[in-house]
Amino acid sequence: MAEANGAPRDVEAVSKFVESFAAQLVEAGMQRMPARVFAALLSSDSGTLTSAELGEQLRISPAAVSGAVRYLAQQHMVAREREPGSRRERYRVHSDQWYEALTNREAVIKGWERALREGVDSLGGGSPAGRRLAETLAFFEFVDGEVALMMDRWRIHRERHFGDG
Amino acid sequence: MAEANGAPRDVEAVSKFVESFAAQLVEAGMQRMPARVFAALLSSDSGTLTSAELGEQLRISPAAVSGAVRYLAQQHMVAREREPGSRRERYRVHSDQWYEALTNREAVIKGWERALREGVDSLGGGSPAGRRLAETLAFFEFVDGEVALMMDRWRIHRERHFGDG
DNA sequence: CGCTGGTTTCACAAACTTGTGAAGTTAAGG
DNA sequence: CCTTAACTTCACAAGTTTGTGAAACCAGCG
Structure with a gap:
């Protein structure tokens, strides 16, 4: 030190x-x-x-x-x-800007979602593979929403513990 | 075939x-x-x-x-x-196993946390840089916990929408 | 205007990565 | 046990990435 x-x-x-x-x-x-x-x-x-x-x-x-x-x-x-x-x-x-950037792997996730959506469409929701893709897609959509909420909670948490930097 | x-x-x-x-x-x-x-x-x-x-x-x-x-x-x-x-x-x-694997970027995050902890120690919590590192570390610790909770919620959500795959 | 400190672009050599063919290893089935 | 199907390891050629020196570019200042 x-x-x-x-x-x-x-x-x-x-x-x-x-x-x-x-x-x-x-x-x-x-x-x-x-x-x-x-x-x-x-x-x-x-x-x-x-x-x-x-x-x-x-x-x-x-x-x-x-x-x-x-x-x-x-x-x-x-x-x-x-x-x-x-x-x-x-x-x-x-600091703040860089957290945002980190969670903005969003662009990446959007890409995955697009590919999965096309997969579900072309394989059809009826087949086992189609259902697996649909579930995977649902997971990412779920995560998307949750991450946004999590960042809200972080800002509050941060405020409490660090004041505004 | x-x-x-x-x-x-x-x-x-x-x-x-x-x-x-x-x-x-x-x-x-x-x-x-x-x-x-x-x-x-x-x-x-x-x-x-x-x-x-x-x-x-x-x-x-x-x-x-x-x-x-x-x-x-x-x-x-x-x-x-x-x-x-x-x-x-x-x-x-x-399916389940692969979601877990995805969130087990945990290993990766643990690595970041370790490096940051060492940084905080050696730069000292008093300096501006030390404080910035400490805050960054706090962010990752926060995310760690939140991700675990999120996965719990996902399992419930999934159960509701897909039954058990 | 043109000099000058500073940044960006460019072409290239070095280092690293990737996927292959071929040889090596393992174990099932005669 | 020997054969043989299947997977793994290995050495290498091809391709890609990385960081550099050098040249080009830009903008303030005299």
């Missing part, structure tokens, strides 16, 4: 966290560079870093930073900010 | 479903062969297929089948069954 004197961030400790959390994200399917960039932002005090800072901290080229943040911005996991009167960009992680 | 003229399975339609559902799974991060094998099982009437049937239907080698089912079995998405008095294996998808 860092001590008070000018709050020297323990570079070593931060790096250890970044790499280990990024590794988990990679395991869950995220690409390596976006995962590392995201972890770095998450563990920065201000919640923002510039391209240069990211490049230096992670030892990667400007090109890699550029690719990673483009991806993260598309997924709404980070926001881009231009600091006024400068050519520098800052990238920021909003 | 010849079709009884009552219920001819539309091979073309099944294949179309298999490929389109598998494509969705791939997009969500699953490997190609496991995704195709899984989709094929899901859309079979009996919910089971032998290695040979899988190989023929998907036009892939025995080696590919072997690799795919090993993966799926590890993830508890299919069960292996040996038909008694035969060298043939059958692979089966249990």
Whole structure:
């Protein structure tokens, strides 16, 4: 843990966290560079870093930073900010925004539902296979609704425990 | 095998479903062969297929089948069954079992939680970064619990709408 | 206007992944 | 026990992904 004197961030400790959390994200399917960039932002005090800072901290080229943040911005996991009167960009992680992004695997689930619906249609609801697909579809529709409610409950829970961040 | 003229399975339609559902799974991060094998099982009437049937239907080698089912079995998405008095294996998808497997991204979430906990410890709960990590950790712990409850509700919902499959 | 710090795009080499044929292993059935 | 059907492992070729250096691009500032 860092001590008070000018709050020297323990570079070593931060790096250890970044790499280990990024590794988990990679395991869950995220690409390596976006995962590392995201972890770095998450563990920065201000919640923002510039391209240069990211490049230096992670030892990667400007090109890699550029690719990673483009991806993260598309997924709404980070926001881009231009600091006024400068050519520098800052990238920021909003906690709330990133939860939303996570649960917005919604797009993914919608894709599954579409494919399943077509399957049910073409195999017919009468066959055992058709019924299995219909049930699977029902499961995803159920989950969809429940996740939305769950996020509502989380916002309340969060408010109670953390105030608004 | 010849079709009884009552219920001819539309091979073309099944294949179309298999490929389109598998494509969705791939997009969500699953490997190609496991995704195709899984989709094929899901859309079979009996919910089971032998290695040979899988190989023929998907036009892939025995080696590919072997690799795919090993993966799926590890993830508890299919069960292996040996038909008694035969060298043939059958692979089966249990609907319930596969929902469980899906929500058992739990293993994944546990990994994230572990990494975050270490991060909170080493960065210290006092710093802004530490607090951000702590909140993120709290979110995952919250989700963990909620998902378990959601699955309970699903089982009831399912029972009502589908009887026990 | 053109210089300059900063970001993005592009082509490519290196690393990794994927699916295959073929050899190896296992066990049922003669 | 030996044969043989069925599954698994292995080494590799083909294909894909990844991150880089270098060039192109952009926008503030003098």
